[in-house]
Amino acid sequence: MIRRTVIAAAIAVFVIAVAAGPLLAAREPGPAPAQAAPDKVLAIVNARIVPVVGPEISKGTIVVRNGRIEAVGAEAAVPAGAEVVDAAGLRAYPGMIDGCSSLGLVEISGVAATVDNQETGRINPQVRAIEAVRYDSMHIPIARSNGITAAVAAPSGGLIAGVSCLLRLDGWTHRQMVVEPAAAMQIELPGLRAARGAFAGRRSGPPPADGPALLKELRRIFGEARAYEKRRDAAAGNGLLALPEFNETFEAILPLLKGRMPAMIAVHGERDIRAAIAFVRDENIKAVFYGAEQGFKAAGEIAKAGIPVILGSLYDLPPVWEDGYDALYRNPGILAAAGVKIAFSSSSASLAKDLPYHAAKAAAFGLDRAEALRAVTINPAEILGIAATMGSLEKGKAANIVLADDDILEMRTNIRKVYIDGREVDHSNRYTELLDKFRR
Amino acid sequence: MKNLALPLPRAAAILALAGFVVAFGPRPAAADGGDILIRNGTILTVTKGVIARGDILVLGGVIKAIGPDLAAPPGVRAVDAAGRFVVPGLIDSHTHIAVAGTNEGSEAITPEADVGAVVNADDASILTALSGGVTMVHTMHGSANPIGGPNVVLKMKWGRPSEELVVAEALPTLKFALGENVKQANRTVAAGRERRYPATRMGANAVIRRELEKARNYMARWDRYKKAAAAKNPPRTLVPPKKDLRLEVLAEMLRGERVARCHSYQATETLEFMGLAREFGFKIQCFEHCWEGYKIAGEIAAAGIGISGFADNWAYKMEAAEGIAEMAGYCARKGVLVSINSDSGERIRRLFNDAAKTMKYGGLSEDEALRLVTINPAIQLGVDRIVGSLEVGKQCDVAIFSGHPLSAYARCDMTIIEGRVYFDREALAREREAAAPAAAAAREVGGLQ
Structure with a gap:
């Protein structure tokens, strides 16, 4: 009873704090205002432009209209009436993309009431991260003000964790933030440490998780889903056939099997x-590997299979001594040299801002x-199928631009x-608000 | 089933052993005298500026000279640091590595549970520390108890016996803790069991006060006894007070022979602990984590207390939800002696990265940022006379980085303690290469991937 009261009190304090936070803050880190009018043009001039695709431009201009990049180059002309931002001494980069995070799904990892990334059970293809993303997460403005403009928010846990989404880190609601509501089906094979820990008898509880056995289980589930679809479709075209009972697991898996969504397989x-x-x-199926800590031992095969890799957090020790x-640190370089397309991830919410440091x-x-x-x-953009609009500073792409002093x-x-989309985002965030509030 | 189960641990043991050898290579030879000449590096002395290109001569583990074109006596190993950065070995003011056991959590008050008694020189975290240029750590009792136990300062002498790791010159410290951990807020109590007292911040403060009162009383009883015993004609019935190992440790602190290191998060509990220190007359050397330190930086600075905190590891529990990455830099600028700690066998190898973050978030200079992981923790541990900067006469604990240590692209290439090389990235890579076949064989035996 006491415990329940304490928890309730803690939740109440948290809710009040979160609710009151914006009222107390001088500035509210809401989304950026729309670029004023369609005919309003932004020109970032004198920047050292790092377009990522194509050569660096030592001093150039980026012209933005309607949220898109209209021109990039040393010779790009500033249209008459454009709002000019002098970026002398600054470098312009495309906004960074976090290949896998728990942004919007986890606020305070140790407070269960604020954790929404892990459903109970093992097979959860029906859960969709987008439906739970807390769009005013305190972690989003912090990541955003460090130059991260899009992120995959992924559920985790079990064998099939659910469907991740891809967010642009700006918007009044989570639905406004959506780039791709169904980015990938998150599938998880056991980590090496878990497997080894159990093997060495250091852990009690369930027997060691076995990757191949789990893949076998997935094959069975996929097979059943395909059979289900056949029966369902046949019944739809023939009133004499029995319509199979609705199965939410199979229904949720079918977009993956139909190639409408990739699997992000933690392996x-x-x-x-x-x-x-x-x-x-x-x-x-279309697939991306996630983690791949021992990818360096099979780099050639991964490359040959054409499967890209989204690396897990490098803030970890090697799972196999x-x-x-330095195995985790060397792994990305070996994979890339072998021809694997790699992208980094923060694999975090509270440290999503650290994405560039893993790289x-x-x-x-x-x-x-x-x-x-x-x-x-550009790599995460390509892996996630959004390279037409994100990942580099190129004509026609969304104006996700970061100006940095180094x-x-x-x-x-x-x-x-x-x-983000040509709108300058607010730099204020939980850190700056608290510091402003308590600065003496 | 039983028969099948038997070979597994054996295979695992073989695998672990092989892995150990492959991962870490052979342990360093006993003593090479601690003589070394580090040549042509960019030397960041921390306390005496930057030497763009210079040598460091080390004899018997001590820095004998720093300057250009130094000559070494014949036979002294020379390390070429051209194009690299030579910095004082990093010091981690708050870890729990290299010990067998961290928390004596079965009771709330355990000042007799000394972490220094269970130093484990075989902990692989020593190697990960070295791989990030860390040469010295303060290994602390955990935060399960309002009063934990004495802590120990260790040098990361991988391969040496436990007793050689202990830094005797360091200030004796005692771990205190406040807040969620000690009130066990995030713990499920088994059915039918009582929740441990204290379960509130009130209770935490109350038990610490109670123990301090008991220690005072204990000291007074001993004083009376000693006085009576020293008298010309001591009464025949005089018996000494019962020795109490808990209160002995607290008495050391109240006598000023030991300082408090207190795990705190919230501003309120932090201020209250400062009140206890004033009332009972003991010294708080440092607050640990102190995520809300920025709210009371002036008070902490005025009391001459340090902070040993994170760069930005936050929001893992309720009391860490108002931690801000600006904390370290802001408090440092307010006059608090701040260090950045790892509190982790993983983060410890990127302590230099965490220091760099205070430049962005706290607005610190390169020099100030580097101090957070070198001379500042050395001062906190009371060892700044022997380590923490590169100066003639100090022990030669050094890390050599491939680039400026505050660059995200920098890599630690070599770590030296008292003139002896304990981590050499290139040598390790060569050993790994050579041992690869053995590792493959071990994998076969173990049946693991």
Whole structure:
């Protein structure tokens, strides 16, 4: 009873704090205002432009109209009447894209009332992250003011965790933030540490999770879903056939099997990676690997299979010590050198802002620096199927632009301005609000 | 089933052993005298500025000279640091690594539970610390109890026996903790069991006060006894008070022989603990985490208390939800002696990255940021006379980075303690290469991927 009261009180305090926060704050970190009028044009001039696709422009102009990039280049003319932003001394980058996060789904990881990324049970293709994204998460403005303009928000846990979504980090509601409501079906094979811990007898509880056995289970579920679809469709065309009972699991899996959505398969060890490559091929699904901590041991095969990899957090120790203390750090460089398309992820909400530093860490351990930058911009855009509108500073793409006073992958670099769809976003966030409130 | 189960642990043991050798390589040879010449590096001394290109001569583990073109006696190993950055070995003011057991959480008051008694020199975290340029850590009792236990300062001498890791010169410290952990707010109480007292911040403060009163009383009883015993004709019935190992530790603190290191999050509990310190006359060396320190930076600075906190690891529990990445820099500028800690066997290897974040969020200079992981923690631990900066006469604890340590692209290439190389990235890579076949064989035996 006491415990319940304490929890209730804690929740009440939190709710009040969150509700009251914006009222107390000097500025509310809401979405940016729309670019004033369709004929209003923005011109960022004198910037060192790092378009990511194509060569760097030492001093150039970016023209933005209707939220899209109209022109980029050293010679691009500033249209008459344009709002001019002088970016002398600054570098212009495309907004970064987080390949996998829990933004909007987790506020305070230790307070269950604020955690919405992990459904109970093992097979949950029917749950959709977009339906739970807290659009005013305190973590979003912090990530955004560090130059991250889009992120995958993913459920996790179990074998099929649910459907992730891709968000632009600006909007009055979560639905306004949607880039892709169904980014991927999140599938999770066991981590190496879990497998090993159980193997070595260090953990009680369920037997060690086995990747190949789980893939076998998935094959069975997929097979049943296909059979279900056949029966359902046949019955739809023939009133004499029995209509199968509605099955939410199969219904939710079918978009994946039909190729309308990729699977993001969390797969970690060398053996599981090989098994997952075969699984993806046999099931003929679109897939992205997530994690792939031992990807460096099967880099050639991953490349050959054409499966891109979204790396997990590099803020981790090597799950297998004999891979070396720096295995997670070296892995991205080895994968990229083998021809695998890689992207980084924060795999976090509270530290989603750190996305660029995972890339830099990999660069410190062998990944080409230019590729490190691509792996937080154009690569995730390509992997997520949105490269036509995001991931680089190119004519026709959404004006997601970051102005930074130095290399965007450096911790010490200050981000001066962030534009999403041509709108300058508010830099205020939980950090700045609290500091302003308590500054004496 | 039983028969099948038997080989598994054995296979795992073989695998673990092989993994150990492959991952870490052979342990360093006993003693090479601690003589070394580090040549041509960019030297960030921390306290004496930057030397664009210079040498450091180390004899017997101590820095003998810093300057251009130094000559070493014959036979002294020379390390070429051309194009690299030589910085003082990083110091982590708050960790829980290299010990067998962290929390004596079965009771709320355990000042007798000394972390220094269970140093584990085989903890792989020592190697991960070294791989991030960390040479010294303050390994602390956990935060399960309002009064935890004494902590220990260790050098990361991988491969050396436990007793050689302990830094005897360090200030004796005692762990205190407040807030959610000690009131066990995030813990489910098993059915039929009582919740441990204290379960509120009121209770936490009350039990600490109670113990301090008991310690005072204990000291007074001993004083009376000693006085009576020293008299010309001590009464024949005189017996000493019962020795109390808990109160002995608190008495050390009240006598000023030991300082408090207090895990705190909220401003209120932090201020209240400062009140207790004033009332009972003990020294708080540092608040740990202190995520709301920015709300009371002036008070903390005025009391001469330090903060050992995170760069930006936050929002993992309710009391960490008002942590801001500006905390360290803001408090440092308000005059608080701040260090950045890892509190983790993983974060410890990117302490230099965490320091760099205070430039962006706290507006600190390169020099100020670097201090947060070198001289400032050294001062907090009372070892700034021997380490924390590169100065003639100090022990040569050094990290050599591939680039400026505050760059995200920098990599620690070598870590040296008292003139001996304990981490050498290139040598490790070569050993890993050489041991690869053995590792593959071990995998076969273990049947793991």
